[in-house]
Amino acid sequence: MAEPPTTKTKNSTFSTAALAAKKQTAFDSMMNASKRKDLTAESPQPRKKSTYQVSWRKLLGDAIDHPERDSRVFYYDDDFSFVYDKYPKASVHFLLLPRDKKLSMAHPLEALKDPIFLAKVRVAAAKLKASAAKELQRRFAKFSKQEKRRLDILNGVLELDDDEGLPGSRDWEKGIRVGVHTHPSMEHMHIHVISKDMFSGYLKHRKHYNSFHSRFFVNLEEFPLGEDGENKRKREIWHWPDVDMICWRCGKNFKNKFTQLKIHLDEEFDEWKAE
Numbered sequence: 001m002a003e004p005p006t007t008k009t010k011n012s013t014f015s016t017a018a019l020a021a022k023k024q025t026a027f028d029s030m031m032n033a034s035k036r037k038d039l040t041a042e043s044p045q046p047r048k049k050s051t052y053q054v055s056w057r058k059l060l061g062d063a064i065d066h067p068e069r070d071s072r073v074f075y076y077d078d079d080f081s082f083v084y085d086k087y088p089k090a091s092v093h094f095l096l097l098p099r100d101k102k103l104s105m106a107h108p109l110e111a112l113k114d115p116i117f118l119a120k121v122r123v124a125a126a127k128l129k130a131s132a133a134k135e136l137q138r139r140f141a142k143f144s145k146q147e148k149r150r151l152d153i154l155n156g157v158l159e160l161d162d163d164e165g166l167p168g169s170r171d172w173e174k175g176i177r178v179g180v181h182t183h184p185s186m187e188h189m190h191i192h193v194i195s196k197d198m199f200s201g202y203l204k205h206r207k208h209y210n211s212f213h214s215r216f217f218v219n220l221e222e223f224p225l226g227e228d229g230e231n232k233r234k235r236e237i238w239h240w241p242d243v244d245m246i247c248w249r250c251g252k253n254f255k256n257k258f259t260q261l262k263i264h265l266d267e268e269f270d271e272w273k274a275e
């Protein structure tokens with residue numbers, strides 16, 4: 001695999017404020033560099049099968065073993081690699097991969113029972129969520145009513161009133177979900193950080209949609225699940241790909257009508273951007 005064009009920063013822990021600040025800066029600049037490289041298309045479009053299908057599993061292995069060599073990794077430390085999902089199912093879709101071999105091979109519902117690991121995941125996921133929100137803002141603020149006055153002022157179209165501060169920006173983090181699958185299909189444990197919109201050329205089946213917008217998806221906030229919660233989730237999943245598809249935004253039930261849902265998702269995407 002070709003050497004990525006950006007340099008990567010390797011730091012050891014999340015422990016001190018100074019390190020955290022340093023990492024945040026490195027992380028931001030990496031995000032900026034990667035944005036230019038990778039995240040320009042509005043809707044992720046599938047590439048030819050031959051170039052990507054073979055190696056996803058291997059790639060996740062590389063991403064945790066040799067993050068410095070892997071162009072999909074845009075940030076890493078001793079505990080986690082942050083990667084772009086190779087088959088994004090929404091306009092923004094990142095993965096958080098634990099690098100510890102034992103954790104990487106564990107079932108997420110099992111691994112996240114450990115309060116220490118859960119706490120680490122929360123810290124890392126919060127960073128990734130903030131980056132995902134920034135990415136939404138960078139791409140979609142120009143469509144958003146809540147951003148209009150602020151952008152007009154920044155662009156010099158409007159002037160601030162004397163006693164007025166610059167209006168705050170829209171809370172784009174509301175558009176991001178963080179969580180795991182109750183029955184993950186990939187070998188390496190991963191935590192999804194994904195925008196709600198499900199606007200992507202890679203979203204092709206009911207299963208893809210329901211992976212993220214049904215009880216099959218467990219939000220990170222729901223942890224710890226407790227014994228009962230976990231058993232309940234596990235019981236619920238046996239028929240999960242066949243449950244009705246419910247619009248993430250308006251709650252409309254599309255049953256098994258995927259094509260209709262896709263058309264509706266495009267409309268909802270436009271309206272959501274415009275909020």
Ligand SMILES: [Zn+2]
Pocket residue numbers: 181184185186190192
């Ligand atoms: Zn997954």
Ligand SMILES: [Zn+2]
Pocket residue numbers: 247248249250251252264268
């Ligand atoms: Zn809807």
